[in-house]
Amino acid sequence: xxxxxxxxxxxxxxxxxxxxxxxxxxxxxxxxxxxxxxxxxxxxxxxxxxxxxxxxxxxxxxxxxxxxxxxxxxxxxxxxxxxxxxxxxxxxxxxxxxxxxxxxxxxxxxxxxxxxxxx
Amino acid sequence: xxxxxxxxxxxxxxxxxxxxxxxxxxxxxxxxxxxxxxxxxxxxxxxxxxxxxxxxxxxxxxxxxxxxxxxxxxxxxxxxxxxxxxxxxxxxxxxxxxxxxxxxxxxxxxx
Numbered sequence: 502x503x504x505x506x507x508x509x510x511x512x513x514x515x516x517x518x519x520x521x522x523x524x525x526x527x528x529x530x531x532x533x534x535x536x537x538x539x540x541x542x543x544x545x546x547x548x549x550x551x552x553x554x555x556x557x558x559x560x561x562x563x564x565x566x567x568x569x570x571x572x573x574x575x576x577x578x579x580x581x582x583x584x585x586x587x588x589x590x591x592x593x594x595x596x597x598x599x600x601x602x603x604x605x606x607x608x609x610x611x612x613x614x615x616x617x618x619x620x
Numbered sequence: 621x622x623x624x625x626x627x628x629x630x631x632x633x634x635x636x637x638x639x640x641x642x643x644x645x646x647x648x649x650x651x652x653x654x655x656x657x658x659x660x661x662x663x664x665x666x667x668x669x670x671x672x673x674x675x676x677x678x679x680x681x682x683x684x685x686x687x688x689x690x691x692x693x694x695x696x697x698x699x700x701x702x703x704x705x706x707x708x709x710x711x712x713x714x715x716x717x718x719x720x721x722x723x724x725x726x727x728x729x730x731x
Binding site: 538540547548549550553561563564597601603604605606607608609610611612613 | 714722
């Protein structure tokens, strides 16, 4: 059974860079059938897609965030990572990673990790 | 920018039926698949409908999805409502620029 687990600091200072890693277990991140995505959810608000990566390194980003987002993949560790630069309080959210089938959506999801941006 | 709009909340009694709409802002919603996710409090979302009207294994057949091109909307219908269905529900689709969008979300309350 495929499982995803987010990891990284729960507190980031304003103007710094948020860094998270998603570890995939129970399956290979190099599967040709799937992409891998990051989604976030501010407290009490809705879901926002951040970006998606293929094991080859091809990426797609939310236009509203793409100037600050980097997503990378490490197939040797079965992991993919998110970096979000110049964070503000508006970036405080639960960050989820998920397997992404372009046609079928995001499934399964990691449990999510809360990242708080402090001033 | 492509957007998906949902009603903020819906409520109904147990055993009744609720329908949640998801209206596209531009283009034809029928052009690309729509997914529906259920998110219970404190949990990650999970898929209840994919590819407009397909149910993953383990999702009860009380959940169904449809597309109405005339209103440029997708709909999620939950019949025989149970207390366990109380959750937030999000639609999701994409546009021709590989921009993946979630709907605004609907809170379903079982009275």
